[in-house]
Amino acid sequence: MAFLLENVKNLRTHDKGRTLKTILSTLRDELGYYVPDPQVLDAAALVPQHRERIYIVGFRLPTPGFKYPVLPKARPTLASILEPEVDPKYILERLGNTPRTTRRSIGRPETASGIRL
Numbered sequence: 599m600a601f602l603l604e605n606v607k608n609l610r611t612h613d614k615g616r617t618l619k620t621i622l623s624t625l626r627d628e629l630g631y632y633v634p635d636p637q638v639l640d641a642a643a644l645v646p647q648h649r650e651r652i653y654i655v656g657f658r659l660p661t662p663g664f665k666y667p668v669l670p671k672a673r674p675t676l677a678s679i680l681e682p683e684v685d686p687k688y689i690l691e692r693l694g695n696t697p698r699t700t701r702r703s704i705g706r707p708e709t710a711s712g713i714r715l
């Protein structure tokens with residue numbers, strides 16, 4: 599049995615590190631899991647955004663050979679993940695240049711930019 603926990607990278611420094619220490623102590627000492635040191639990974643190589651997250655893995659049995667993955671350095675572009683053809687139901691419709699939020703009598707909300715889904 600194993601688990602994977604994910605959180606924001608600042609979990610390391612939250613409450614001067616006490617929050618992470620409590621989590622690790624609970625997992626290791628109270629629940630008996632083998633938990634390698636957590637690692638912060640940046641998913642920028644997988645998605646077109648800078649997304650650093652802390653990952654904590656645990657195993658019921660000791661697994662000293664476990665290693666976190668080494669992510670590639672190359673970043674995808676937005677164009678590389680977009681579909682070439684999009685169903686028209688997902689296309690935004692411009693309602694005009696009115697810079698305010700309104701609600702039409704039929705109940706469809708408009709955004710401040712005048713775009714409606």
